[in-house]
Amino acid sequence: MSRTLLRGARVITMVPHRPDAEHADILIDGDSIAGIGEGLDATGAEIVDVTGRVIMPGLVNAHLHTWQTALRGVGTDWTLADYLGRMHGAVARHYRPEDMRVGTLAGALSQLDRGTTTVGDWCHNTPTPDHTDAAIDGLAASGIRGVFLHGTPYSAADAGHPVDEIDRLLDGPIAAHPLLTLGMAVRGPQLSTPDAAVADFRAAAERGLVVSMHQSGGEPGPGWDAVRDAGLLSTTTNVVHGAGLTDDWFKTLVDSGASFTSTPENELGQGHCFPITGHVLRLGAAPSLGTDTDAVTPADVLSAARIALAHQRGHDHDHHRRSTGSFSLTATITAKQALAWATVEGARALGLADRVGRLDAGMQADLIVIDAPAPNPVATALHATAGDIEAVMIAGRWRKRDHTLLDIDLDTVRTQLHESAGHLLPHVTG
């Protein structure tokens, strides 16, 4: 197994008992981290000088529909109703398997370029197994670590998730790729009958899979009551958006260990309602982050972190001023917390907290190297743009180095993506 020593950087480990940032070397052995500190035994290791850089865990984009990447930006002025009508009601049904593949591949590469090492790929345009397998093939070809969240096109509220397809994926396409795991992207209690919601949650629990669902812009319905009463809320439950939940439901979900994924830019812009950041922070929990759809928002997890942070700070400052008549003297949330949402919390939401999200001995070697001035490394990390992400490593293997993606023929991907967009764009109607 190859060994690599990253020497000279300032390291943000995201490990609770360690400093926010520290001068430390990182020893990588094969696909995992062997140690972080000074004076490590680097016998036989390749020494990589990263003096002047900041290294942090790879970002986790916990909610993204990569299959929509060929339509990047077409819906920048869409409301949620526009999105549902034009994307799911119109163009989605015109996707061919090759559109699923190249959209997923390009979306995952875009994430890699921006420092994302793990993506929760919420794939709900799977009318045939060929579409599903093509999407998985694209995800695997990118080299990213992914949780393929298998969803379905929108259908009747009493239609249960096709569990035979879940089992097929577990046995075949997913098992073939060591960086991919499977989850279930279900319609969820808001949009399902109680019986269907319970059946879907139970199927995920029986297989030990994350079960993820949208919940947005409406009151929790009887499906939520049924899932709770069946004892099926747990740490593998992932609620996307969460807008419209009551305070009691936030408490019930947080107490169960469920995770929340906020996608703040399109939640604010499209009419989902406000990000739920403050709701979960008040209960001692924290959100994970996603970017949802390239068709509407730029797929940048650090932008999501900055927007969620600024939005909630704004609420908190406003509340303080209204209640006391004066400006706040302290920040209610730190930049480091926002980095946690983009790393450890994303890993937890996707069921990977024991593998990624922190830099520590025994964890997978998923990390990013940021090349930007660093008087405050936490700020350097949170404010980084794609151009600042010098290098990306996943499972001990460089996927981006010297600001260039590796092991991928980008010209071919661009050509295929362009062809796919040409096929799909005429169908973006509604």
Ligand SMILES: [Zn+2]
């Ligand atoms: Zn979504």
